[in-house]
Amino acid sequence: MIESVLVANRGEIALRVIWACRDLGIRPVAVYSEADRDSLHVSFADEAVCIGPGPVGESYLNMASVIAAAEAMKVDAIHPGYGLLSENAHFAEVCEACGLIFIGPSPEHIRRMGDKAEAKKLMVGCGLPMLPGSPGPISDLGEAEAIAREIGYPVLLKAAAGGGGRGMRVVIRPDEILKAYQTASREAEAAFGSGEMYMEKYLARPRHVEVQLMGDRHGNLIHLGERECSVQRKYQKILEETPTVALTDAQREAIWGDAVKGASELAYYSAGTMEFLVDGDGNHYFMEMNTRIQVEHPITEEITLVDLVKEQILVAGGAPLSYEQEDVSFRGHAIECRINAEDPETLAPAPGQITAFNVPKGPGVRVDTAAHEEYFVSPFYDSMIAKVIVHGRDRDEALARMRRSLDLMVIEGIRTNIPLLRKVLDHPGFVAGDYDTHIMDEILPNIGMRG
Amino acid sequence: MDIDQLRELADLAIEKNLAEIEIEQHGVTVRIRRPEAHVVAAPMAVGPAAHVVAAAGDASAEPVSAYADAHMITSPMVGTFYTAAEPGADPFVQVGDQVTAGQTLCIVEAMKLMNEIAADIDGEVIAVLQENGQPVEYGQELFAVRPS
Numbered sequence: 001m002i003e004s005v006l007v008a009n010r011g012e013i014a015l016r017v018i019w020a021c022r023d024l025g026i027r028p029v030a031v032y033s034e035a036d037r038d039s040l041h042v043s044f045a046d047e048a049v050c051i052g053p054g055p056v057g058e059s060y061l062n063m064a065s066v067i068a069a070a071e072a073m074k075v076d077a078i079h080p081g082y083g084l085l086s087e088n089a090h091f092a093e094v095c096e097a098c099g100l101i102f103i104g105p106s107p108e109h110i111r112r113m114g115d116k117a118e119a120k121k122l123m124v125g126c127g128l129p130m131l132p133g134s135p136g137p138i139s140d141l142g143e144a145e146a147i148a149r150e151i152g153y154p155v156l157l158k159a160a161a162g163g164g165g166r167g168m169r170v171v172i173r174p175d176e177i178l179k180a181y182q183t184a185s186r187e188a189e190a191a192f193g194s195g196e197m198y199m200e201k202y203l204a205r206p207r208h209v210e211v212q213l214m215g216d217r218h219g220n221l222i223h224l225g226e227r228e229c230s231v232q233r234k235y236q237k238i239l240e241e242t243p244t245v246a247l248t249d250a251q252r253e254a255i256w257g258d259a260v261k262g263a264s265e266l267a268y269y270s271a272g273t274m275e276f277l278v279d280g281d282g283n284h285y286f287m288e289m290n291t292r293i294q295v296e297h298p299i300t301e302e303i304t305l306v307d308l309v310k311e312q313i314l315v316a317g318g319a320p321l322s323y324e325q326e327d328v329s330f331r332g333h334a335i336e337c338r339i340n341a342e343d344p345e346t347l348a349p350a351p352g353q354i355t356a357f358n359v360p361k362g363p364g365v366r367v368d369t370a371a372h373e374e375y376f377v378s379p380f381y382d383s384m385i386a387k388v389i390v391h392g393r394d395r396d397e398a399l400a401r402m403r404r405s406l407d408l409m410v411i412e413g414i415r416t417n418i419p420l421l422r423k424v425l426d427h428p429g430f431v432a433g434d435y436d437t438h439i440m441d442e443i444l445p446n447i448g449m450r451g
Numbered sequence: 452m453d454i455d456q457l458r459e460l461a462d463l464a465i466e467k468n469l470a471e472i473e474i475e476q477h478g479v480t481v482r483i484r485r486p487e488a489h490v491v492a493a494p495m496a497v498g499p500a501a502h503v504v505a506a507a508g509d510a511s512a513e514p515v516s517a518y519a520d521a522h523m524i525t526s527p528m529v530g531t532f533y534t535a536a537e538p539g540a541d542p543f544v545q546v547g548d549q550v551t552a553g554q555t556l557c558i559v560e561a562m563k564l565m566n567e568i569a570a571d572i573d574g575e576v577i578a579v580l581q582e583n584g585q586p587v588e589y590g591q592e593l594f595a596v597r598p599s
Contacts, residue, residue, distance in 0.1 A: 034590065050588040051529050065589065068529040068561035072586030098562070 002026060002077045002101060002317040006070045007041065009081030010060060011370045012387060013295075014041035017079045020309040029073045031066060033059035035378050040370045047073055054380045060084050063091050070100055077101035077316055079309075083382070086292040087114055103316040105215075105270045105291050112266070113289040123286045126265045128258050131277060131285040133200035144181050147199050148174070156202040157181060159188030159195075166191045170202050205436040207246045207278040208232065208287075211259035212300045214311055215269035216321045223256045224304050225330055227296055231424055233347065233440045238417065239424055240296040241335040242303055244278075245395065245433035251282040258284065271297070271312050295387070298368060299334035302391040332391055333398040337406065339369075339386040340417045341377045347417075347444075349383035352376070355413035360405035364391040364398070367409075377414055385416075395433070399425060420444075457481065468582060521595035522572055526587045530561035534583045542583075548576045549599070556594055559587060574598040 004027040007017045014030060018041060021028035030045030035054030042048040049069040052059030059065065061084060070078055078100050080086035086104065089111040095102040104110070113119045124130045132151035137160050138144045148155045148171065157180055159167025167188030169180040181197065189195035207230045215221035228244035229237045247255065259274040271293045276284040297308050311322060343350045354375045359367040369386035371377070377385055388405050392398035403425050406418055423443050429435040464472045464483050473482040526532070534542040534557055544556050555567045556576075578595040581587055 049529060049586075050590055052589045059589075064561050064564075065529045068531075069588070071562070072529065072531060072588075094562075 004075040006075040006078045008066050008078050009084055010036055010041060012368045013081040015370050016309055016368060018044050020313055023310055029075050031069050035380050056380060063094060067098055077103050079103040082292050082295055101316050103312050105268055109266060109268055110291045113291050116288055119289055123262045126262050128262050128286045131201050134198050137196045138199060141181050145177055148177055151201050154202040156200045157184045158198050159192055160198050161192035161194040203277060203279045205280050207436050209244050209278045210273045210275040211256055213259060213263045213272045216315045217269050218320050220321045221264050222325045223260050224300050224306055224328055226255060227299055230435060230437045231439055232437055238338050240299055242299045246278050247282050255284045270315055271308055296336050298389045299336045302334035303330045303332055304328055332393045333395045334391045335398045335402050336387055336389045337421045338384050340383040341385050341414045342383050342417050343415050344419055350415045351379040352414040356410060358410040360408040364401050365405050518595040521577055522598050523592045524594040524596060526559055526591045526593055528559055528561055529588050530559040532581045532585050532587045533558040544576050546576055550576060572598050
């Protein structure tokens with residue numbers, strides 16, 4: 001029986017865990033850096049311990065401090081939130097070694113799925129579809145041509161040693177492959193010291209669809225539907241919605257089925273999310289698994305009425321799942337927008353002092369935030385300051401509620417991405433449900449991404 | 452709030468070695484402060500219901516006036532404060548002792564590791580601010596030292 005939880009995080013997710021603790025009658029204990037001394041998560045916890053100065057490495061990521069605080073406050077369990085220590089297998093091990101319950105999966109789950117290449121191998125072994133590609137590095141042009149013929153054009157050549165768009169070339173037609181292979185390889189050699197190349201099927205209009213999973217320690221595992229997270233800027237999600245309009249109902253059932261199959265093979269427990277890429281025909285391909293609660297979890301909560309954080313805590317305490325698969329139903333449509341403190345032109349984080357703050361309210365509106373009227377957005381932490389979540393009986397109602405909510409979300413003193421998010425909600429492709437991960441390139445043509 | 456409730460609050464403050472305890476109920480606020488505990492609180496009373504706030508130390512708080520000239524030695528980490536090298540041994544320092552920079556004053560234990568905390572100046576120990584075996588947080592005041 002968990003009676004107290006140390007929240008090893010800050011900001012809105014720390015508050016989120018505190019809400020769940022209070023609902024369960026569990027004593028929440030906060031930890032904070034000196035920069036977060038006046039934070040809401042500190043005010044609303046039953047007790048709070050200062051664990052270090054502002055910089056994250058000296059405070060929230062300082063495992064010794066977090067564990068020492070847990071021991072001093074005699075808590076039963078630690079909830080790591082998302083980011084920070086949540087996918088640190090070593091931290092999960094240390095918690096167990098110190099007799100503290102880590103609210104999440106096992107260290108082994110974290111380790112295996114944290115290694116992206118290993119995770120892909122494991123999931124393919126379970127029969128999950130993966131993006132076709134070269135099994136290993138390509139030895140020469142001849143092999144490149146053969147593999148491309150087999151998986152079908154267009155293909156993507158990627159540097160084995162690098163990323164960020166360098167050493168990457170899209171090859172649309174067979175007669176382009178020679179030049180593409182040579183140039184990409186030379187570029188990779190210059191940038192990363194290795195000209196070794198991999199090949200993957202290129203999806204022209206990929207969509208990002210993920211499945212929420214929840215398991216207990218008695219072998220039960222269910223899914224709670226999917227979320228579409230294709231609105232991304234530099235691989236950072238800024239808007240998510242559920243259900244996805246990219247898939248038919250049959251395709252949704254198929255992606256749920258694969259996610260449950262893969263996670264069950266791992267004997268997974270606690271919250272987790274399996275991420276897939278979806279192509280123009282609605283086929284899904286396994287990308288990776290996140291072994292933690294995610295930022296966008298509220299939209300799943302809105303359409304299922306399941307409190308995911310509460311369920312994590314219950315499951316960690318040894319309880320069986322509160323729901324069977326047939327108990328899970330989906331109602332309506334939900335959308336989340338992430339409000340970031342950032343410069344609208346350069347898109348760089350923009351810390352500063354908030355001078356006015358009004359959150360939208362009303363039917364179907366939920367705002368998860370630790371910001372307030374006198375909040376100082378610190379340069380030490382990431383720039384997300386609030387999540388605006390709306391729920392409606394259908395997608396049109398949800399869109400209208402989100403437009404209204406963003407218009408009524410007044411934040412003064414700092415710059416935010418609210419105007420950018422507002423543009424997404426008027427983008428014809430987005431409104432029609434016909435968009436993919438390149439949508440931000442269309443909305444921000446001057447600040448594109450390479451590769 | 453009657454006298455019995457006040458007495459209970461005072462007992463609670465002493466039992467738990469709280470520097471300050473503040474309770475607000477039905478528009479009436481009572482604050483009990485124990486100067487000998489030498490820790491000044493940042494009260495965090497929240498909500499309309501009665502809410503007891505316990506102070507556990509605050510690095511940015513004003514020093515109590517008796518130590519206005521003192522140099523405060525604060526904890527560089529979260530852990531448990533020990534005045535001696537092991538149970539039953541003599542404490543490293545006592546009030547009135549002269550100490551030199553680098554001299555071990557106490558131990559803060561974190562995760563079974565004993566960390567010796569040293570004086571960073573020469574001077575006289577004028578106060579020991581935490582009790583043996585008490586949990587301390589980052590920045591919490593441990594000793595007041597009058598620089599020599």
